[in-house]
Amino acid sequence: MPELPEVETVRRGLAPVMEGAVITAVEARRADLRFPFPERFAERLAGRRIAAMGRRAKYLTADLDDGTVLVMHLGMSGSFRIEVTGESSLPGVFHHDRSKQAAHDHVLFHLDHPNHGKVRAIYNDPRRFGFMDLIARSGFDQHPFFRDLGIEPTGNALSADYLAARFAGKRTPLKAALLDQKLVAGLGNIYVCEALHGAGLSPKRLAGSLTTKNGRPSKHLAPLTDEIRKVIARAIEAGGSSLRDHRQADGSLGYFQHQFAVYDREGEPCPKPGCGGTVRRIVQSGRSTFHCPSCQR
DNA sequence: ATCATGACCTGTTAGC
DNA sequence: TGCTAACAGGTCATGA
Numbered sequence A: 001m002p003e004l005p006e007v008e009t010v011r012r013g014l015a016p017v018m019e020g021a022v023i024t025a026v027e028a029r030r031a032d033l034r035f036p037f038p039e040r041f042a043e044r045l046a047g048r049r050i051a052a053m054g055r056r057a058k059y060l061t062a063d064l065d066d067g068t069v070l071v072m073h074l075g076m077s078g079s080f081r082i083e084v085t086g087e088s089s090l091p092g093v094f095h096h097d098r099s100k101q102a103a104h105d106h107v108l109f110h111l112d113h114p115n116h117g118k119v120r121a122i123y124n125d126p127r128r129f130g131f132m133d134l135i136a137r138s139g140f141d142q143h144p145f146f147r148d149l150g151i152e153p154t155g156n157a158l159s160a161d162y163l164a165a166r167f168a169g170k171r172t173p174l175k176a177a178l179l180d181q182k183l184v185a186g187l188g189n190i191y192v193c194e195a196l197h198g199a200g201l202s203p204k205r206l207a208g209s210l211t212t213k214n215g216r217p218s219k220h221l222a223p224l225t226d227e228i229r230k231v232i233a234r235a236i237e238a239g240g241s242s243l244r245d246h247r248q249a250d251g252s253l254g255y256f257q258h259q260f261a262v263y264d265r266e267g268e269p270c271p272k273p274g275c276g277g278t279v280r281r282i283v284q285s286g287r288s289t290f291h292c293p294s295c296q297r
Numbered sequence B: 001a002t003c004a005t006g007a008c009c010t011g012t013t014a015g016c
Numbered sequence C: 001t002g003c004t005a006a007c008a009g010g011t012c013a014t015g016a
Helices: A004-018 A041-045 A098-104 A137-142 A160-167 A174-179 A189-199 A221-237
Strands: A022-028 A050-056 A059-064 A068-073 A079-084 A105-113 A117-124 A131-136 A280-284 A287-291
Touching: A004 A050, A004 A059, A004 A079, A004 A105, A004 A117, A004 A221, A022 A041, A041 A131, A068 A137, A098 A105, A131 A137, A160 A221, A174 A189, A189 A221, A189 A287
Parallel strands: none
Antiparallel strands: A022 A105, A050 A059, A059 A068, A068 A131, A079 A117, A105 A117, A280 A287
């Protein structure tokens, strides 16, 4: 499910109830998700206070008061929801039908928050491609999860020069290059399709074709960085995209899917003014790519 | 080294 | 209506 904007939306939803809260208990209802939970997972979390909720690429992090970091990845279908347990006064908290989602509730974090009282954060993940781990804050950047990750697409590091350096000599299609978390971390299938359409670049074009002989950026790279930055920012603003199950932590739906130009719009007219093309679906590296062959060259 | 592919799992939907 | 096949936001291990 979640690319960077969805994970960031989850982080923003969890932060108000998790930051500053003490974890009173954790229930892991099975031994593994994609990977086994770390040794003594629940015991190591119990009693810890959460100092801050963070995000790196598509990873959610919770910094604990003992120097460990709870790392969480939502995989394809992971989501969180918040439930108030007592007479807590959280405006707009998700009042859901518990029986509906309980089937795949795998981890329950029981929290005690100084302002909100007793609250639970519940991790649900039907496909179980998500995972959780505990690592040391001191070794965070060197940890295998994070060591090889590329830059965040939201910050100043993303530039035409950066992409030119990383694309140089690459024979892989632009679509695959942008999905590679070692180059730009956090982009996924939706937002790569959208950014390439915005930039008017074909997903089939070889990444290396966007650099000049001496490794300088071609004229297409500045617009591409702009489109990446823009689509990610707009999607975060919209609370992410709700294709089937992504929700904000308060239960409301993200609505960026209504702004897709090409993703999941096969057969529809290209929305670019004056283009007149038709959105097509192709398969690249085993995954759907949506693009407009008329205006993406 | 680089790249494309299948595997991991379950749920939903398109098509017959 | 009911069955089956294809497909889904991600990543990792494989083999060419």
